[in-house]
Amino acid sequence: xxxxxxxxxxxxxxxxxxxxxxxxxxxxxxxxxxxxxxxxxxxxxxxxxxxxxxxxxxxxxxxxxxxxxxxxxxxxxxxxxxxxxxxxxxxxxxxxxxxxxxxxxxxxxxxxxxxxxxxxxxxxxxxxxxxxxxxxxxxxxxxxxxxxxxxxxxxxxxxxxxxxxxxxxxxxxxxxxxxxxxxxxxxxxxxxxxxxxxxxxxxxxxxxxxxxxxxxxxxxxxxxxxxxxxxxxxxxxxxxxxxxxxxxxxxxxxxxxxxxxxxxxxxxxxxxxxxxxxxxxxxxxxxxxxxxxxxxxxxxxxxxxxxxxxxxxxxxxxxxxxxxxxxxxxxxxxxxxxxxxxxxxxxxxxxxxxxxxxxxxxxxxxxxxxxxxxxxxxxxxxxxxxxxxxxxxxxxxxxxxxxxxxxxxxxxxxxxx
Amino acid sequence: xxxxxxxxxxxxxxxxxxxxxxxxxxxxxxxxxxxxxxxxxxxxxxxxxxxxxxxxxxxxxxxxxxxxxxxxxxxxxxxxxxxxxxxxxxxxxxxxxxxxxxxxxxxxxxxxxxxxxxxxxxxxxxxxxxxxxxxxxxxxxxxxxxxxxxxxxxxxxxxxxxxx
Numbered sequence: 001x002x003x004x005x006x007x008x009x010x011x012x013x014x015x016x017x018x019x020x021x022x023x024x025x026x027x028x029x030x031x032x033x034x035x036x037x038x039x040x041x042x043x044x045x046x047x048x049x050x051x052x053x054x055x056x057x058x059x060x061x062x063x064x065x066x067x068x069x070x071x072x073x074x075x076x077x078x079x080x081x082x083x084x085x086x087x088x089x090x091x092x093x094x095x096x097x098x099x100x101x102x103x104x105x106x107x108x109x110x111x112x113x114x115x116x117x118x119x120x121x122x123x124x125x126x127x128x129x130x131x132x133x134x135x136x137x138x139x140x141x142x143x144x145x146x147x148x149x150x151x152x153x154x155x156x157x158x159x160x161x162x163x164x165x166x167x168x169x170x171x172x173x174x175x176x177x178x179x180x181x182x183x184x185x186x187x188x189x190x191x192x193x194x195x196x197x198x199x200x201x202x203x204x205x206x207x208x209x210x211x212x213x214x215x216x217x218x219x220x221x222x223x224x225x226x227x228x229x230x231x232x233x234x235x236x237x238x239x240x241x242x243x244x245x246x247x248x249x250x251x252x253x254x255x256x257x258x259x260x261x262x263x264x265x266x267x268x269x270x271x272x273x274x275x276x277x278x279x280x281x282x283x284x285x286x287x288x289x290x291x292x293x294x295x296x297x298x299x300x301x302x303x304x305x306x307x308x309x310x311x312x313x314x315x316x317x318x319x320x321x322x323x324x325x326x327x328x329x330x331x332x333x334x335x336x337x338x339x340x341x342x343x344x345x346x347x348x349x350x351x352x353x354x355x356x357x358x359x360x361x362x363x364x365x366x367x368x369x370x371x372x373x374x375x376x377x378x379x380x381x382x383x384x385x386x387x388x389x390x391x392x393x394x395x396x397x398x399x400x401x402x403x404x405x406x407x408x409x410x411x412x413x414x415x416x417x
Numbered sequence: 418x419x420x421x422x423x424x425x426x427x428x429x430x431x432x433x434x435x436x437x438x439x440x441x442x443x444x445x446x447x448x449x450x451x452x453x454x455x456x457x458x459x460x461x462x463x464x465x466x467x468x469x470x471x472x473x474x475x476x477x478x479x480x481x482x483x484x485x486x487x488x489x490x491x492x493x494x495x496x497x498x499x500x501x502x503x504x505x506x507x508x509x510x511x512x513x514x515x516x517x518x519x520x521x522x523x524x525x526x527x528x529x530x531x532x533x534x535x536x537x538x539x540x541x542x543x544x545x546x547x548x549x550x551x552x553x554x555x556x557x558x559x560x561x562x563x564x565x566x567x568x569x570x571x572x573x574x575x576x577x578x579x580x581x
Contacts, residue, residue: 040488061506386517
C-alpha cells in the first residue's frame, strides 16, 4: 500500500502522523510545493513582527519525517492527477503511483480585480515566502496599506505596526472582522488597535492602485497611490492584500472530480473519485451549526480533517463528526476575543442574550435557537469559550441552564453532577 | 497509566489544592514564594449554586486542544499520557485556540504571560501536588481502570460525550 499526500501543512502533517500510527508498514509519500518542513501559517504575523525566527515556526521536530518513515518530495509542484492510472504527475513529468491519495493543497491569497493591484510592493500573506518578501520590501518602507480587515489583515497590520510602520487598514464593509464578529465586538477590537495607532478606513473599497510617476521616483518617492472608491488617496510603499482565499484545486481540475469553491467531501473526507480524499482549506465540509457546506479555512478544522482522512485512508471507517465552520480566536493587542458559530443571527428564530460593557472591553453574546446554543461571541473574558463551545457542538438542550448561562462564573461546575 | 480523579462530593472548597499547585510550579517551591512570584494555580475550584467542583485538565484520550494547537506546542506524550504545552519543542504563543477547543474550560490564559496555562499533571513529581494536598481525598491519583468507568467518566462525560 502506498499513501500519497499532497500538502505539508496542518491537514497533511496530521494525516501523515495518524497514518503512520495506524499502519507501520505502508509507504507514505508527502509532496509539497514549499521546500521547508511543516510550519504554522498562523505564526507568520509573529515572524513579521520579528518575535519569531523561521525555525520557531516549525510545528514538528526536525526528525518528524524520518522518525515516521515518511518520504518527502518537497519543493515539487504537482501538475495534475491521473485518476485512472492512479498516478500523481509532477511538473518535471515524474509520475508517482498511489493507492490512496490525499489532496491537502490548501489555499492561496485571493487578489481582487483592482487595476494596479499587482507587481512590486504588493503582497498576499499566506506562506513563508510571502512573509520574507514583505520583510524585504518593508526595509525601506514607511507607509503600509492593508487591504481587508479580516483576521489575516489585522494580524499583519499589527505585526508591521510593531516594527514601526505607519499602517492603514482599508475594509470594504462597515466593520472589521465582518465574517466572524458582530459590530459591537468589532468596535471594541478596533478601538483597542486604534488606540495603539493603527488607522482604519471602513466602508471603502479600493478603486485603483497607481504606480509612482517618473518624476516622483526621481525624487525618491517610491510610494504607490492607493485610490479609494470615494476618491480618497493614500500613499504606501507596501500593500498587503488580505481579501480572502481561493482553494488550490487546479491540480484536479481535469480529473472529473466534483469541484465547487473547493473540493466537496463526504463525512469520510472522500471526494467524488474513489481513493482520493481531501482535507484542510481545500475541502468543503458540512458545518454542524448551520448545516451548510463550505470552506472552513482555519487551522483546527484542517488538522481535524487531516486526521479523519487518515483513518479512512487506512481502512478504519471514521466519520467526521462535523465541526463548527466559523470559529476563531484572536488577540491583536490586549483584548482577547473568540467567536463561534452563528454570531450575527437574522430572523425571529433566534434568541440573543448579551452583556456589553465596552468601557471594560467586555462583551458576551450568546445566540440561542430552539433551546440550543448555536453561536457566541466572547470579548475580554474568553476562559469559558470551550465550555460554551461544547454546548454548541453537542446541541444539548440548554433550558436548564438558561438562567445561569450569562453569569460571569458560568462554568463546568454548573453542568457536572 | 495513572490519572487524577475527582470526587466532587468530597470537595469542601478549601482551595488547598490551588495553593499546592501554585507552590509546586513556583521557583521557590513554597506557598509564600509562589505568592511573591505570582505563580498561578493550574487547578480551578469552580462553584455553582453552593456546590464546589475542582477542575484541572483531564488529559483526554483524543485531546481537542492538541488538534487545535497551531504552533505545535500542545502535545500529548504517548508514554505518560500527559497533555502539555510546555517543553515540547515548540513554544506556545497564546493564540487561544486550545481555550476555544477545550470542552471542560480547563485551559486558562496565563495571567502575566501570553501563553495558555494548564495542568501538566506535575510531570516533575511522583504524585501531583494537588492530590497530595487534598485533605478531603476529593482528588486521587489512581490507575484509570480502577476508577475510570465508575463515577468520574459519568460526571465528566455528561456534557461532552455526544461529541466524541
